[in-house]
Amino acid sequence: MRQTLAIFLDAYRELNSRKLFWIVLAISVAVVGALAIPSHDERGIVVFGQSAEMPMLSTKAVSTVAFYKFLLQWFGINLWLAWGATILALISTAGMIPEMVSGGSIELVLSKPVSRLRLFLTKYFAGLMFVALQAAVFAVGAVLLIGLRAGVWDLRPFMAVPLIVLFFSYLFCVCALVGMLTRSTLLALLATILLWLATWAVATVENFMLDQRLRHEREVARLRSQSETMRTTLDALDRQIAELRGADRSDAAPEPGEPSEPDAGDAAAPATPAEQAAGTPNQPPPPSRRPPSRRGNRSILDAGRQLLGQIDAGGGLESLERNRAAVARQVEQLESQLGPATERAAGSTKWHRRVYVVAAVLPKTGETKQLFQRYVIDKRDIEGLLRVLMDVTGDQDAGAAESAIGNRSLWWVIGTSLAFEVVILGVASWVFVRRDF
Amino acid sequence: MTQHANSPAPARAAAPAAERFRGDWVIDVRNVDKQYTGWTGRGRVHALRGIDMRVHRGSVFGLLGPNGAGKSTLVKILMTVIRPTRCEGTFLGMPVGHKPTLRRVGYLPEHHRFPEYLTAAQVLDFFGALSDVPRAERRRRSSELLELVGLTTWAGKKVKGFSKGMRQRLGIANALMSDPDLVVLDEPTDGVDPVGRRDIRNLLVRLRDEGRTVFLNSHLLSELEMVCDRVAILVQGVVSSQGTIEELTRHSRRYEVEVAPGSEAATGEAVAASGAAARLAGGVITIETDDAARVQPVIDALRSRGVVIRAVRPVRSSLEDLFMQAVTDPNTGRALAPGAAGAARGEAGGAPRAGLMGEPEAAR
Numbered sequence: 001m002r003q004t005l006a007i008f009l010d011a012y013r014e015l016n017s018r019k020l021f022w023i024v025l026a027i028s029v030a031v032v033g034a035l036a037i038p039s040h041d042e043r044g045i046v047v048f049g050q051s052a053e054m055p056m057l058s059t060k061a062v063s064t065v066a067f068y069k070f071l072l073q074w075f076g077i078n079l080w081l082a083w084g085a086t087i088l089a090l091i092s093t094a095g096m097i098p099e100m101v102s103g104g105s106i107e108l109v110l111s112k113p114v115s116r117l118r119l120f121l122t123k124y125f126a127g128l129m130f131v132a133l134q135a136a137v138f139a140v141g142a143v144l145l146i147g148l149r150a151g152v153w154d155l156r157p158f159m160a161v162p163l164i165v166l167f168f169s170y171l172f173c174v175c176a177l178v179g180m181l182t183r184s185t186l187l188a189l190l191a192t193i194l195l196w197l198a199t200w201a202v203a204t205v206e207n208f209m210l211d212q213r214l215r216h217e218r219e220v221a222r223l224r225s226q227s228e229t230m231r232t233t234l235d236a237l238d239r240q241i242a243e244l245r246g247a248d249r250s251d252a253a254p255e256p257g258e259p260s261e262p263d264a265g266d267a268a269a270p271a272t273p274a275e276q277a278a279g280t281p282n283q284p285p286p287p288s289r290r291p292p293s294r295r296g297n298r299s300i301l302d303a304g305r306q307l308l309g310q311i312d313a314g315g316g317l318e319s320l321e322r323n324r325a326a327v328a329r330q331v332e333q334l335e336s337q338l339g340p341a342t343e344r345a346a347g348s349t350k351w352h353r354r355v356y357v358v359a360a361v362l363p364k365t366g367e368t369k370q371l372f373q374r375y376v377i378d379k380r381d382i383e384g385l386l387r388v389l390m391d392v393t394g395d396q397d398a399g400a401a402e403s404a405i406g407n408r409s410l411w412w413v414i415g416t417s418l419a420f421e422v423v424i425l426g427v428a429s430w431v432f433v434r435r436d437f
Numbered sequence: 438m439t440q441h442a443n444s445p446a447p448a449r450a451a452a453p454a455a456e457r458f459r460g461d462w463v464i465d466v467r468n469v470d471k472q473y474t475g476w477t478g479r480g481r482v483h484a485l486r487g488i489d490m491r492v493h494r495g496s497v498f499g500l501l502g503p504n505g506a507g508k509s510t511l512v513k514i515l516m517t518v519i520r521p522t523r524c525e526g527t528f529l530g531m532p533v534g535h536k537p538t539l540r541r542v543g544y545l546p547e548h549h550r551f552p553e554y555l556t557a558a559q560v561l562d563f564f565g566a567l568s569d570v571p572r573a574e575r576r577r578r579s580s581e582l583l584e585l586v587g588l589t590t591w592a593g594k595k596v597k598g599f600s601k602g603m604r605q606r607l608g609i610a611n612a613l614m615s616d617p618d619l620v621v622l623d624e625p626t627d628g629v630d631p632v633g634r635r636d637i638r639n640l641l642v643r644l645r646d647e648g649r650t651v652f653l654n655s656h657l658l659s660e661l662e663m664v665c666d667r668v669a670i671l672v673q674g675v676v677s678s679q680g681t682i683e684e685l686t687r688h689s690r691r692y693e694v695e696v697a698p699g700s701e702a703a704t705g706e707a708v709a710a711s712g713a714a715a716r717l718a719g720g721v722i723t724i725e726t727d728d729a730a731r732v733q734p735v736i737d738a739l740r741s742r743g744v745v746i747r748a749v750r751p752v753r754s755s756l757e758d759l760f761m762q763a764v765t766d767p768n769t770g771r772a773l774a775p776g777a778a779g780a781a782r783g784e785a786g787g788a789p790r791a792g793l794m795g796e797p798e799a800a801r
Contacts, residue, residue: 006566010552017554104550108611111516111546112567113539436473436519 003114004122011126015092021130024088028134031080032072032141036149040067061388064150066381072142072157073373081164082369085134089168090175093127094189097179106437120432124176124425128165135164156376163371166414170363171196173421177428199362206359209352211401216345218400223341227334230327237324244317363417370406371413458529458541458618463650464492464515466526466533471510471519471674484510485521486674492667494618497641497651499661501756502671503764503772508654509547511671512623515652516544529619540569543612547623547654549604553597557588557607560596561614568615575614582610585640601628609637613644620644623654638664662756670763673773677763682756689754690727694735696720697745707738727751 015021038047040062044054057067099105100123109119142157174195179188373382386403409415469488474481485507492498502508513519517534524533531538551560558579565575583589586606596604605628612620622641626634634657641651641664655661661668662682669679678685696704698720708715708722711734715724722739724732732749739746754762764773 002569002571003567006563009566010555010563013559014552014554099552102550104546104548105552107513107516107518107544107546108549108551108564109567110518111539111542111544112564113536113569114567115536434520437513 003112004118007119007122008126008129011096011123011129014096015130015133018092020088020092024085024092024134025137028080028085028138029141031076032138032145035068035071035075036145038071039149040064055388055392056385058388061384062381063378065146065152065154066377066385068146068150069157069373069377069381070385072145072160073370073377076138076142077160077164077369077372081131081135081138081160082167082365086131086168086171089130089134090171090189090192093130093172094175094179094192095185096127097123097176098183098185098188101180101183101432101437103437110437116433117429120180120429121425124172124428127172127176128169131168132161132165135161138164154376157372159375160372163368166417167365167368170199170365170368170417170421173424173428177424177431180428180432196365199365202355202359202362203364203366206352206355207401207405209348209355210404213345213348213352214400214404216341216348220338220341220345223334223338227331227338230331230334234324234327234331237320237327241317241320241324244320360412360416361420363420364413365417367405367408367413368417371410374406458494460527460530461494462491462527463494463619464490464498464526464528464652466490466515466524466528468523468525469511469514469521470523471507471514472522484674485514488671488674488676490669490676490679492650492652494650495645495648496666497645497653497664499665499668500652500654500671501656501658501661501668501760505673506671507674508671509623512621512652512654516542516546516621518546540615541618543615543617543620545605545608545612545620545622545625547627549608551596551604551607551611553595556593556595557583557599558592560607561611564611565614570615578614578616582613585613586610587636602630602633605629606633609640617649619650619652621652621654624656625653626655626657626660634660658756658760668756670760672763678759685759686753686755687727689758691752692724692726692729692732693748693750693752694722694724694732694739694746695748695750696722696739697747700742700744703742703744704739707742707744708735711735711738723752727753 038045040046040054040057040059041051042059043051044056044058045052055061057070062070100109110116112119139158139160142160143153143155146157147153171192175188175192178191179185182188467489469485469490470483471485472481472483488507488511490511500508500511510519514521514524515528515533517536517539521533526533528535529538529541552563555563561579561582562575565579566572570578580589580592583592586609588603588606588610591599591603596607599607605625609622609625612622625641626637629637638660641653644651645666653661653665665682667679667681668685670677701720704717704720704722708717713724713731713735714726715722715735717723722735724735726732729751736746736749765771766773
């Protein structure tokens, strides 16, 4: 324990000696301070008394607590801690392992009664202290910000500490491995940034592919639902026509039991396979998602009702047959669209699965930082923001992929990332233990 | 360090007697072998080829050798910095590589680099803690050792401002931080001025007097000669010779008789007449013996011919002579190539095939 503490104390002294550490700390404080400046009203955001249109963050969409939490997520975490501060942290810590294993230094530590494995891992975790301290300062500032500005003392922003440390550790393990193998700070830094870019690129492509897949699958579901509804209408028309013809022939009263109102379209479209794959099986799709087929179905149902009304009003057999022919053309048209749409959905599913496999083995940097939103911001505020987003953009599929990704399991987000980290650290430790210095 | 060289040494820690090493041989290793292999399996270098070495408790042991002979490799194997290909025997009574044993060892690596963001006191505190020295003892020993090496006024200064000599002094203090039974010093006088070197020599002697064992690795043969009880000469991965300086120079003892100039003919006659195994060169008669009685006939012959004798002196080879002899190829008269690879391939300039302790290659 004495040796472990000594290594941590030494790491702190090393960080303390670097101006960059204090600069980053000061910027973290400044970022939280800057986020205290804006507030929100019914229109959107208010900065220095000037109101700007931003319905997503208006008091109609989100609470004041959530307003500041969203700001912390977007600007404090996504922009500062997970980009600016991380780059500066990597610059500060990339040299820790190469310096430890450099000639003249490594002999001093390896000749001590500390096992190599313990030495390496302790040094590695000590390297994470940089971001842990930065995130801790940020979290304290976030709690103060929400407490002072929104009047709610919520300690959940401290979730930022483990999340940011996890996020950084995915990158730092590669930095440690390359630094240990090459003894070069520059190469370690370059390799880490390359991995970071790779994970970002894969995540972005995966997000895009998932968005495409969801849109295509929803399109297929919509076409299928509309087609079924129209077919139901067609069947109803056929029955009415047959009844009218029978009445004409026998002048008999209609059979009891009028055709029931077609209700297939009222049922919400089932969750698409992509949604099922994107979230955990036991997690329903985001409640904010509106069934995309409902609006289209409703217009078709209205048309059906209108037709039946015409029948009841005695529109006549000829008129009914004309309408039947029109509905039949629509069914044909919908079914002709269904084929290409299904092909598009299958294609995007295939490509998304391929990217998904690549994404599975890489650390989930973006999704890890988004966990802050999941655990710190109340669900109804997230739903409120998404609802306004859909209304503003008019895109019923807006944010579908993000929502699906946001509902992925912790095992997917942290488990697979930690598995990646364990493998990289395992290789680095094995080489460190076996290597001659 | 000058003004502190004679100051009392830091008191030895009150460690239980059972924890102190009581065996005779602090280092007793056999067949130490090290082959370096590249990533691809190519470029194999046979750095150590069956080293046998024993270092007695309470002695100062010197390890000599030209660059690339394998000295640092051997020391690093003992200090667990390098993993041996093969190694038998014990290090402070435990197998080589036993980490807890290193609590009782102080080590000054060659070209060591302390973290530059630490002060001298912090360096001692950090590495003392890594050696598992309790905090209170670290504080006490830190101030005592900094005084010993003359760095008391620099205790709070960062290492990055230190000169080479000051860093070396700090390194020596660091090696003593854990109150070790064995102190391994790799080039301890490197970069140190003559006064500092003398202080280090005095310190080494005092460490020995305190019952500690000192293992020295140095190029400065004259310094080693002054302080070492035993030495080993390592050449191309093999121990060329090993023993006390007395033992190693016994066979090279001789007497030299210096005569006045202008009597060369008479001197030559006297040497021939004496019947001694002597040779004359440049007015100096060299008699290959360490027995003074065998010199007397030469003196008698010289005096009977009226030759003026200016001096009669016993001479023995210096450590440097021994060293040069060991590292010179007897066939070519040129220095042996550094490293052991050539020797492993049996090329000209290879290492001696047998030493006092080292077994011949073929025998292994």
